[in-house]
Amino acid sequence: MYKNTSGKVLRRSIAAGLLAATAMAPAAAHAQSSVEDRLDKLEAMIMALEARMDAQQSAPADPQTQAAVTEMRAAVAETRAVAAKQGELETRVAAVETSDKSGFHIGDTKVTLGGYVKMDAITARTSAGQLGGDTFLRDFLVPSTVPVGTGAGSGWDTDFSARQTRFAIKTATPVGGKTLGTTMEMDFMVTSGGDERITNSYTPRLRHAFVTYDGWTIGQTWGTFFNVGALPDTLDFIGTTPGTVFVRQPLVRYTTKSGLSIAVEQPETTVTTATGGRVTPGDDALPDVVLRFDKKAGKSAFSIAAIGRQLKVANDDFGLGSDSTLGYGVSVSGTIGVGAKDDFRFMVNAGEGLGRYIGLNIVNDAAIDPVTGDLDAIASYSGFAAYRHVWSDKLRSTIAGSYFKADNPVALTSASPTDTVWNALANVIYTPVPKLDLGVEYMYVERENEAGLDGNLQKVQVSAKYSF
Structure with a gap:
């Protein structure tokens, strides 16, 4: 019971953090660093869980906990990809806005x-x-x-x-x-x-x-x-x-x-x-x-x-x-x-x-x-x-x-x-x-x-x- 409860609690905690990080991704470009910081913290939590599992040598591994770790790692990677794409989009939008204010482009030529x-x-x-x-x-x-x-x-x-x-x-x-x-x-x-x-x-x-x-x-x-x-x-x-x-x-x-x-x-x-x-x-x-x-x-x-x-x-x-x-x-x-x-x-x-x-x-x-x-x-x-x-x-x-x-x-x-x-x-x-x-x-x-x-x-x- 302890292992199952621990896995569920940790999974919910990480899931809540991921949702918060994902919600931040569409923000303005200057918020990109805070999204990355949040994801870094979540990865640190996963690493701590894995270390805890390794330390429990006397108990059999909990399949649900292992599944949660794998699931959370995949979610973190996906969220990083979303945030990166969002940051790239913001950069492109900013570039277009700047170009619109000072001219326009024909191929590589700015007019x-x-x-x-x-x-x-x-x-x-x-x-x-x-x-x-x-x-x-x-x-x-x-x-x-x-x-x-x-x-x-x-x-x-x-x-x-x-x-x-x-x-x-x-x-x-x-x-x-x-x-x-x-x-x-x-x-x-x-x-x-x-x-x-x-x-x-x-x-x-x-x-x-x-x-x-x-x-x-x-x-x-x-x-x-x-x-x-x-x-x-x-x-x-x-x-x-x-x-x-x-x-x-x-x-x-x-x-x-x-x-x-x-x-x-x-x-x-x-x-x-x-x-x-x-x-x-x-x-x-x-x-x-x-x-x-x-x-x-x-x-x-x-x-x-x-x-x-x-x-x-x-x-x-x-x-x-x-x-x-x-x-x-x-x-x-x-x-x-x-x-x-x-x-x-x-x-x-x-x-x-x-x-x-x-x-x-x-x-x-x-x-x-x-x-x-x-x-x-x-x-x-x-x-x-x-x-x-x-x-x-x-x-x-x-x-x-x-x-x-x-x-x-x-x-x-x-x-x-x-x-x-x-x-x-x-x-x-x-x-x-x-x-x-x-x-x-x-x-x-x-x-x-x-x-x-x-x-x-x-x-x-x-x-x-x-x-x-």
């Missing part, structure tokens, strides 16, 4: 969609002439187009636009133990299409199209000389345009894990003629070469870049023979963390023949001597500073200013090209819900050419932007 929808309402006035109506020059600041001289100023001209809206698609595919990535992005800026009378529709344009793999970047994207991470938080497309390196072009770049990058990029020489006009000869033979080093330190990040260029014209452009000269420059930029959330951003640039790289081509790379056909690289100096203050989780502001100075060879360019241009701005941006920004910004710009003629532009911009 991510992104971009934003942005609406700008801009009212602006100029002091010395007018910007043409229905032109992208009213959508954002292009420093070299601010009217100068004695022309009649404009009133406050108002335009609405959604042209900055953009869409991007990215992929990531495991290849050889590394990730092969692609990016393609489009928007509707500076393109032709509809007008403001009826449809306000515009032609899409390609912004980025490149491949990345094991430190290599091949395709069209931000130029290596341009530190996009230093751009201030503004409503205008660039904001501190006069003092900013800004270029996007085809390139081949390699970046080491230490932060050193070397790139060869699309060459394009812009030349100022004797009348102040611009010519792009298309005679370039060598790519622009850029070296850059990036360094992070806590909440701060810094970048220093150097560029070397061959500026060239050939016989068939001006009928003056062929010539080439060297263009070069440096750019130092960065973001410095201030306090818990604020930051200071800056950029300083200097060189000869930087032309199209600075401020949306404020001046050209070089001037040409109309007699000899010799090229003279144009020197320039520029930079910006911006401070962003975070008032709360939903409110932030930026104040910023930038400056550009050119040293045009007036004897070759006439006095019409830009000598100096500067601007200042301030904004307030409110984020009522995540990824939705509502803001207002005021900007003042002043430009002077080599003849001493000047003019200013004032702009008030209200924007709504939702990123996805």
Whole structure:
């Protein structure tokens, strides 16, 4: 009787434990360890029973007890299998949920969609002439187009636009133990299409199209000389345009894990003629070469870049023979963390023949001597500073200013090209819900050419932007 009772009691005890363990199996993935712990305890109980049976040498073995042990061992093994399958299922579900939040898969390739929808309402006035109506020059600041001289100023001209809206698609595919990535992005800026009378529709344009793999970047994207991470938080497309390196072009770049990058990029020489006009000869033979080093330190990040260029014209452009000269420059930029959330951003640039790289081509790379056909690289100096203050989780502001100075060879360019241009701005941006920004910004710009003629532009911009 003792043996039979003992077997029944133990069998019921183990069965109750198994039921409890099985009930726990469908729980969330983090409960998996507690299921395993319970099963380990049950196996320990079975081992104790077997030891007890072995110790009862003087009594015949109880068949019911032996059957209970065998039955319980099989039940424990089955429950472990159920728990393992449940844990695997939870892991797969979690992976699917994560994938759904950040993209989807086509085979081994993860696809991510992104971009934003942005609406700008801009009212602006100029002091010395007018910007043409229905032109992208009213959508954002292009420093070299601010009217100068004695022309009649404009009133406050108002335009609405959604042209900055953009869409991007990215992929990531495991290849050889590394990730092969692609990016393609489009928007509707500076393109032709509809007008403001009826449809306000515009032609899409390609912004980025490149491949990345094991430190290599091949395709069209931000130029290596341009530190996009230093751009201030503004409503205008660039904001501190006069003092900013800004270029996007085809390139081949390699970046080491230490932060050193070397790139060869699309060459394009812009030349100022004797009348102040611009010519792009298309005679370039060598790519622009850029070296850059990036360094992070806590909440701060810094970048220093150097560029070397061959500026060239050939016989068939001006009928003056062929010539080439060297263009070069440096750019130092960065973001410095201030306090818990604020930051200071800056950029300083200097060189000869930087032309199209600075401020949306404020001046050209070089001037040409109309007699000899010799090229003279144009020197320039520029930079910006911006401070962003975070008032709360939903409110932030930026104040910023930038400056550009050119040293045009007036004897070759006439006095019409830009000598100096500067601007200042301030904004307030409110984020009522995540990824939705509502803001207002005021900007003042002043430009002077080599003849001493000047003019200013004032702009008030209200924007709504939702990123996805």
